[in-house]
Amino acid sequence: MLKQYSFDETAVQTFDDSTSLAMKTENLQVFYGANHAMHDANLAFPKNQITALIGASGSGKSTYLRSLNRMNDGIATVTGKIWYHQVDINEPTVNIYEIRRHIGMVFQRPNPFAKSIRENIVYALRANGLKDKAELEERVEKSLRGAALWDEVKDSLDKSALSLSGGQQQRLCIARSIAMEPDVLLLDEPCSALDPISTVKVEETLLELQKKYTIIIVTHNMQQAARVSSQCAFFHLGHVMEYTSTGNMFSNPQIPVTQDYIAGSFG
Amino acid sequence: MEQTNFQLKQQKTQSNDWSARLHHATRATREDWLGKGISYLCIGVIILVVASMLWFITSKGIATFTQNHVSLGKFLTGTDWAPDQGKIGALPMIVGSFAVTFAAAIVATPFAVGTAIFMTEISPNKGRKLLQPVIELLVGIPSVVYGFIGLAVVVPFMRSVVGGSGFGIISATFVLFVMVLPTITSMTVDSLRAVPRHFKEASLALGATRWQTVSRVILRSATPGILTAVIFGMARAFGEALAVQMVIGNAAIMPKNLISPASTLTSQLTTGIGDTIDGTLPNNALWSLALILLLMSLFFNALVRVIAKRGQLKHER
Amino acid sequence: MNAKRTDFLATVIINLIVAAVVGILVFLLAYILISGLPHVSWTFLTGTTDAFSGAGGIGVQLFNSFYLLVLTMLISIPISLGAGIYLAEYAKDNWRTSLIRSAIEVLSSLPSVVVGLFGFLLFVVKFKIGFSVISGAIALTFFNLPLLTRNIEESLSAVSRSQREAGLSLGLSKWKTEIGIILPVALPGIVTGIVLSAGRVFGEAAALIYTAGQSAPVTNFADWNPMDAASPLNPFRPAETLAVHIWKVNTEGLATNAAQLSAAASAVLIIAVLLFNLGARLLGNFLYRRVTASK
Incomplete structure (x- = not known):
């Protein structure tokens, strides 16, 4: 039986002005029709750090993540504010395509395009107007190196991306995202389909990438959150219950629901 | 205002006005407008075609009654069809069309259901390898070829068996039977496949024989689907023009039996429309036949919807 | 015991039914090919028809069939592609969309003779274009649009949602995602559908009798200027197709060897349709292997 926890007892950390933030949400709520999937999420994400969103399935962590780059448009109703460079990007007037170029996303299942490895990376670049061949080649190499895939595929860039293994495909998806040179990288359980x-390999890649990007990663794997993240937010049934440094979260959780989750009593 | 959308490099240098940058239209927004425009236009063309088709045929079809002041009752029940003499009783064609349609459906349904049971329950393997291509080929054969074979094989056969000219409802039924068979079969196969596996397994586990399972469980729960299949087959038969026209004899008289020349709405239309002058009564009368065809097609369509809705309700309960 | 006997009997009957169905197809194909092929010769395939009796070769009709097919496809593929994208990507789940779907459903269930009559009314009677290639091609487009649209929509919708998300998450527009990412993956299904519909269009006659017409004026195959009256490419000349020719020979033809003529023409038509069916399968499989990179 799942114990009932009070949603009033939360411990969500805030940041003072000295911390430089990449993104911040204020009272973010998500509705799937009548289903209220996310309640008042107030989270801020420090620059160049990895923040992990943890919680059981159905806790709303993926829903929250997908709202950050407006991938929920047309699927769910999202209210509240999402601050990015002092702009509320949850406004309907915002150019969502621009947003997504600055805030990239990697999904749970590797989803490379049914194209060659090279084409996977350059397709969106070219669609955005980058035509220079040398520049494109440079981006291919840089992003594949960034995703720690270059050495494995450099001799077969024209092979179909679908011929890669699952782990390679996922790193290709990461490379594809960072080729756009985003600010923020959102990852939705990127390793759940991997061995x-x-x-x-993916975790090592992320640790390397945080030097250049702000990373927000959803994971159901607590060890993974402990290994890669510096901040950690715990979601429960559509509520953000606790948000603190990863060290604190795992050594000294503040409220009962987090304690029970970390101890493994549910989830 | 020549600017490429790819401003990643510039952004690094002029990073202050984020609000403007995140709000201004880019290539992607313009593409989306264009894409929306193109696809809305295309769907609009289709809607326009359908709407004008309904409008033109309806307005032409009712001219017989509004301009030539023929009474609708006389048109539907009259048995004399001689438009150039002002006699426009359409009953012979209406009866002809319904007769061939029902006859073809009645003959084809057992064959179609039997074949579908074979393909889904008795030998799915042979079904896929042998019967699937057979069905697809039968669908693929053009209707004029069916008509030609009807003319070259069925009509002489009927002539030798039952006498007379060989042209008539029975020959048309034969031809239509083969034409609607693949339609009914493939849709029946779909509906049999949609029956949940555990229905069948439960029945077999209770010791029922295969035929008991098929007849009492599978066919019963697939009934709405099979009914839909039959209606689709009937719609095809009702609207088929050339194959029927080639074998039915095209005599616009009340069919007295199945073996003497008769005519259908479609056969009368194909033979007549080219010989009449636009706007005259004989021409308008033909358009009224076309209107009946149109209405019947809409009726079959609606019937399929009603059955689908009923079937859905049943499943939800 | 009784149930078992019924079961046995039913199985026997069903087997007999299946044998009959297979037998019908075998008979149809055999009859057409055996009675038709011996009369198919090079002169038959390329020769011209005697306008009065309908006897002679089918060269012009064969050309007309292909020309009409090409024109029809040129018009209907772009429209149904746009409409299919609309339904797969832009259409919301509301009453307007279901109305649009019903309209497409209605169009696809209309008898082809009705479609042909509408074309006749519009192009021949109202616009006074006369029996012509272009009238026929547009009538065939009406007849082809709903099927092609549905096929394209289904093929596009069958592509995994994760592919769409991948495109959108990179900042690509919906349109670009659909055209550049989804369409190539859906291509095998779409191409199969197009080729199959080509077979249907190729064999269609009822929609053409009063639009493309029932006469095949002898054209000058040395003149490829579409503006010239005698050019085979002229879209405003009447163009009896092979399928219409078979109907014409059988119903109004005065040729003494009408049966042979139509058997031979039917054989050619059937072979063409078979090739379309076979081609659809092969091409679809080939593209599928290319797209999925499976060998």
Whole structure:
């Protein structure tokens, strides 16, 4: 039986003005029709850090993440404010395509395009007007190196991306996202479909990438959150219950629901 | 205002006005407008075609009654069809059309259901490898070829068996039977496949034989689907023009039996429309036949919807 | 015991039914090919028809059939592509969309003779274009649009949502995602559908009798200027197709060897349709392997 926890007892950390933030949400709510999937999420994400969103399935963490780059448009109703460079990007007048170029996303299942490895990376660049061949080639190499995939595929850039292994495909998806040179990278359980060795590779990649990007990662794997993140937010049934540094979260959780989750009593 | 959308490099240098940058239209927004425009236009063309088709045929079809002041009752029940003499009783064609349609459906349905049971329950393997291509080929054969074979094989056969000219409802039924068979079969197969596996397994587990399972469980729960299949087949038969016209004999008289020349709405239309002058009564009368065809097609369409809705309700309960 | 006997009997009957169905197809194909093929020769395929009796070769009709097919496809593929994208990507789940779907459903269920009569009314009677290639091609487009649209929509919708998300998450527009990412993946299904519909269009006659007409004026195959009256490419000349020719020969033809003529023409028509069916399958499989990179 799932214990009932009070949603009033939360411990959500805020940041003072000295911290430089990449993004922030204010009272973010998500509705799927009549289903209220996310309640008043107030979270801020420090620049160049990895923030992990943890919680059981159905806790709303993926729903929250997908709202950050407006991937919920047309699927769910999202209210509240999403601050990015002092702009509320949840406004309907905002150019969502621009947003998504600055805030990239990697999904749970690797979803490379049914095109060659090279084409996977350059397709969106070219669609955005980058035509210079040398520049494109440079981006291919840079992003594949960034995703720690270059050495494995540099001799087969014209092979179909679908011929890669699952772990390679996922790193290709990361490379495809960072080729756009975003500010923020959102990852939705990027390792849940991968084997342990590929998972390690992706995690190493993320640790390397945080030097350049702000990363927000949804994971149901607490060890993974502990390994890669510096901030950690715990979601429960559509509420943000606790948000603190990863160290605190795992060594000294503040409220009962987090304690029980970390201890493994549910989830 | 020549600007490329790819401003990643510039952004690094002029990073202050984010609000403007995140609000201004880019290539992607313009593409979306264009894409929306194109696809809305295309769907608009289709809607326009359908709407004008309904409008033109309806307005032409009712001219017989509004301009030539023929009474609708006389048109529907009159048995004399001689438009150039002002006699426009359409009953012979209406009866002809319904007769061939029902006859073809009655003959084809057992064959179609039997074949579908074979394909889904008795030998799915042979069904896929042998019967699927057979059905697809039968669908693929053009209707004039069916008509030609009807003319070259069925009509002489009927002539030798039952006498007379060989042209008539029975020959048309034969031809239509083969034409609607693949339609009914493939849709019946779909509806049999949609029956949940556990229905069948439960029945077999209770010791029922295969035929008991098929007849009492599978066919019963697939009934709405099979009915839909039959209606689609009937719609095809009702609207088929050339194959029927080639074998039915095209005599616009009340059919007295199945073996003497008769005519259908479609056959009368194909033979007549080219010989009449636009705007005259004989021409308008033909358009009225076309209107009946149109209305019947809409009726079959609505019937399929009603059955689908009923079937859905049943499943939800 | 009784149930078992019924079961046995039913199985026997069903097997007999299946044998009959297969037998019908075998008979149809055999009859057409055996009675038709011996009369198919090079002169038959390329020769011209005697305008009075309908006897002679089918060269012009064969050309007309292909020309009409090409024109029809040129008009209907772009429209149904746009409409299919609309339904797969832009249409919301509301009453307007279901009305649009009903309209497409209605169009697809209309008898082809009605479609042909509408074309006749519009192009021949109202616009006074006369029996012509272009009238026929547009009538065939009306007849082809709903099927092609539905096929394209289904193929596009069958592509995984994750592919759409991948495109959108990179800042690509919906349109670009649909055209550049989804369409290539959906291509095998779309191409199969197009080729199959080509077979249907190729064999259609009822929609053409009063639009493209029932006469095949001898054209000058050395003149490829579409503006010239005698050019085979002239879209305003009447163009009896092979399928219409078969109907014409059988119903109004005065040729003494009408049966042979139509058997031979039917054989050619059937072979063409079979090739379309076979081609659809092969091309679809080939493209599918290319897209999924499976060997």
